[in-house]
Amino acid sequence: xxxxxxxxxxxxxxxxxxxxxxxxxxxxxxxxxxxxxxxxxxxxxxxxxxxxxxxxxxxxxxxxxxxxxxxxxxxxxxxxxxxxxxxxxxxxxxxxxxxxxxxxxxxxxxxxxxxxxxxxxxxxxxxxxxxxxxxxxxxxxxxxxxxxxxxxxxxxxxxxxxxxxxxxxxxxxxxxxxxxxxxxxxxxxxxxxxxxxxxxx
Amino acid sequence: xxxxxxxxxxxxxxxxxxxxxxxxxxxxxxxxxxxxxxxxxxxxxxxxxxxxxxxxxxxxxxxxxxxxxxxxxxxxxxxxxxxxxxxxxxxxxxxxxxxxxxxxxxxxxxxxxxxxxxxxxxxxxxxxxxxxxxx
Ligand code: HEM
Ligand code: HEM
Numbered sequence: 001x002x003x004x005x006x007x008x009x010x011x012x013x014x015x016x017x018x019x020x021x022x023x024x025x026x027x028x029x030x031x032x033x034x035x036x037x038x039x040x041x042x043x044x045x046x047x048x049x050x051x052x053x054x055x056x057x058x059x060x061x062x063x064x065x066x067x068x069x070x071x072x073x074x075x076x077x078x079x080x081x082x083x084x085x086x087x088x089x090x091x092x093x094x095x096x097x098x099x100x101x102x103x104x105x106x107x108x109x110x111x112x113x114x115x116x117x118x119x120x121x122x123x124x125x126x127x128x129x130x131x132x133x134x135x136x137x138x139x140x141x142x143x144x145x146x147x148x149x150x151x152x153x154x155x156x157x158x159x160x161x162x163x164x165x166x167x168x169x170x171x172x173x174x175x176x177x178x179x180x181x182x183x184x185x186x187x188x189x190x191x192x193x194x195x196x197x198x199x200x201x
Numbered sequence: 202x203x204x205x206x207x208x209x210x211x212x213x214x215x216x217x218x219x220x221x222x223x224x225x226x227x228x229x230x231x232x233x234x235x236x237x238x239x240x241x242x243x244x245x246x247x248x249x250x251x252x253x254x255x256x257x258x259x260x261x262x263x264x265x266x267x268x269x270x271x272x273x274x275x276x277x278x279x280x281x282x283x284x285x286x287x288x289x290x291x292x293x294x295x296x297x298x299x300x301x302x303x304x305x306x307x308x309x310x311x312x313x314x315x316x317x318x319x320x321x322x323x324x325x326x327x328x329x330x331x332x333x334x335x336x
Contacts (some may be wrong), residue, residue: 032268033259033314036282119284125303200282 004176006091007167008060010051010184015164017192018048018108026139039119039200046112047195049105051188059184060177062092069102070095087155091171094152100145107138116199223291223298227329233322241323248331251324258317265315273332290332298329 021044028034028041056065070078074095081087088094093101114131117123153160156170163169167180227243234241252273255264262268262280269277269286274293277286288294298304304325312320320328 030310031314032279032310033261033281035279039282119282121284125300 001170002173003168004091004171004173005167005180006062006169006171006175006177007164008063008177008179008181008184009167010055010059010181010188011063012164012167013185014048014052014055014188017188018045021045021048021192022108022138022142026135029135036200039115040196042112042115043196043199044192045108046199047192048188049108049112050195051191052105055184055188060179060181061175062177065102068093068095068098070098075099082151082155085155087152089156089170091169091175097145097148097152100141100148103141104138104145107134107141110134111138112199119199221299221301223329223333226298226301226304227326227333229301230322230326230329234326237322241326243323243326243330245327245331245334248327248329251328252331256316259314262315265311267315290334292334297332 021041024041025038025045028038031038055063061067068090075098078088078095082096111131111134114127114134117127118131149160158170160169231241231243234243252265252269253271257263267280269289273290274288276288278284279286287296289297291297308320308325312318312324
C-alpha cells in the first residue's frame with residue numbers, strides 16, 4: 001500500500017486545538033481566578049466542534065460523517081476483526097472509532113451549553129451538576145478514544161497519532177484526498193475565536 | 202447511552218441537593234469547631250472582620266468583598282468575569298446556605314484562592330453567624 005493524504009488541514013489543526021482547549025478547560029475548571037480562561041477554552045471547544053459539524057458535510061472525503069459513521073453491524077465486524085487479529089483496514093476512521101468521535105463531538109456541545117447556562121445563571125443550579133457530569137463523561141470517552149487509537153495503531157502497525165499530524169496514512173491512491181484545503185483553516189480559527197469570545201462574554 | 206447519562210444525572214442531583222437551613226449549617230460548623238477548641242462560640246464580629254480582611258494572596262481578588270461587595274445584603278459582581286452574583290446574606294437571598302454541599306464547594310474554592318488555604322470550621326461558623334446577623 002502507498003502512503004496517501006487522508007486528513008486535511010482543518011481536521012488536523014481542529015483536532016489538536018480541541019485537545020488543547022479541552023485540557024485547558026479541565027485544568028482551570030475549579031478556579032474563580034481562571035474562570036474567564038475556562039469559559040474561553042470551553043468556548044473554543046464548542047467553536048471547533050461547530051466548524052467540524054459543517055466540515056463533516058462539506059469537507060474532504062474522510063472527514064465526512066457519511067464516510068465513517070457506520071451502523072452496529074459495521075462496528076461489530078470491525079471489533080471481531082480486531083480480536084481475531086485480522087482487522088479490516090479503513091483509509092479514514094474505523095467504524096468503532098467513528099462512534100467515539102460522534103460521542104466526543106456531542107458531549108463537547110452538551111458540556112459547553114450547560115457551562116454557558118451555569119455561567120449566566122440561566123435555568124437552575126442543576127445545570128452545574130449536568131455540566132460537571134458531561135465534562136467527566138467526555139474525559140472518560142476521551143480516555144477510551146486514546147486507548148482505541150493505541151490498539152488500532154498496534155493492530156494496523158501504523159502510527160495513527162503521527163497520521164493526525166502529517167495527514168498521511170496507508171491506502172490505495174484512489175482513497176487519497178486531492179487537497180489539504182489549507183484555506184479553510186482561517187475559517188476554523190475564526191469560528192473557534194468567535195465562539196470563545198461569545199460564550200465567555 | 203443517553204438514557205444512562207440521564208439516569209446518572211438524576212442520581213447526582215438527588216445526592217447533592219440536601220435541603221437545610223443556615224442555622225443547621227452554622228450548628229454543624231460550630232460543633233466541628235468545638236471539637237478542635239472546646240467551648241467555641243461563633244462570633245458575627247470575627248465573621249465581619251474575616252469578610253472585610255484583605256488577605257492579598259491574589260492580586261485580582263484580595264478579599265471576599267472583591268466579589269461580594271462590602272455589604273453582603275447587596276448583589277455582587279465577579280471581578281474576573283464581570284458576572285452578577287446574588288447577595289450572600291440569607292435575609293436578601295433565601296437560597297443562601299440551604300445546601301451544605303454547595304456551601305462547602307464555594308468555601309473550598311473561594312478560601313483556597315482568596316485566603317491561600319482552606320477555611321477552618323471556626324471561620325466558616327463565624328462567617329455564617331455574620332451573614333445571618335445573629336450572635
Ligand atoms: C467544553 C469544555 C468544558 C469543560 C471540559 C468544562 C469542565 C468543567 C468542570 C469539570 C467544572 C467543575 C469544576 C468543579 O466544580 O470541580 C466546570 C465548572 C464550570 N464551568 Fe466548565 N467546562 C467546559 C466549558 C465551559 C464553558 C463554555 C463555560 C461558560 C461559558 C463554562 C463555565 C463553567 C462555570 C461557570 C463553572 C463553575 C460552576 C459552579 O461551580 O457553579 N464551562 N467546568
Ligand atoms: C479531549 C480530548 C480529545 C478529543 C475531544 C478528541 C476528539 C477527536 C475527534 C473529534 C476526532 C476525529 C477527527 C476528525 O475527523 O476531525 C479524533 C481523532 C483522532 N484522535 Fe482524538 N481527541 C482527543 C484526544 C486525543 C489524544 C490525547 C490523542 C493522541 C494521543 C488523540 C488522537 C487521535 C487520533 C490518532 C485520531 C484519528 C483516529 C483515526 O485514525 O481514526 N486524540 N479525536
